[in-house]
Amino acid sequence: MTDAIKIDGLAAFTRNLKKLDTDLPKALRMAFNSCADVVVNDARRSIPTKSGKAKASVKSRSTATASRVVGGSKRVPYYPWLDFGGRVGKSRSVSRPFIKHGRYIYNAYFDNQARYAELVEQALLDVARQAGIEVD
Numbered sequence: 001m002t003d004a005i006k007i008d009g010l011a012a013f014t015r016n017l018k019k020l021d022t023d024l025p026k027a028l029r030m031a032f033n034s035c036a037d038v039v040v041n042d043a044r045r046s047i048p049t050k051s052g053k054a055k056a057s058v059k060s061r062s063t064a065t066a067s068r069v070v071g072g073s074k075r076v077p078y079y080p081w082l083d084f085g086g087r088v089g090k091s092r093s094v095s096r097p098f099i100k101h102g103r104y105i106y107n108a109y110f111d112n113q114a115r116y117a118e119l120v121e122q123a124l125l126d127v128a129r130q131a132g133i134e135v136d
């Protein structure tokens with residue numbers, strides 16, 4: 001479906017960072033969140049606004065080994081329908097054309113994939129420098 005950005009050795013890199021300093025994996029997670037904000041901001045621009053809840057529900061959720069962008073929450077259970085489409089409501093009476101790659105998050109990712117990859121690379125180098133690892 002999508003071409004995810006894979007980083008060989010990221011899990012080992014994170015384990016070794018944790019051995020050096022227990023706060024470094026948190027710094028890596030925060031760096032991944034800031035990288036994902038490029039996609040979040042672009043996706044939010046295109047989401048239609050009625051109350052603003054759907055737009056506000058698009059957030060970056062990263063771990064030390066993965067960077068993600070999510071949409072929807074308990075307060076916004078309709079977000080998947082808004083993004084991907086389908087049929088909802090009583091007797092499935094409300095219809096929105098289904099789009100496999102969605103309308104907002106995936107499009108924002110595809111549009112910003114090169115910039116996102118650059119930011120992730122820079123974030124990894126910055127965290128390595130914080131750890132005292134010489135990077136060239």
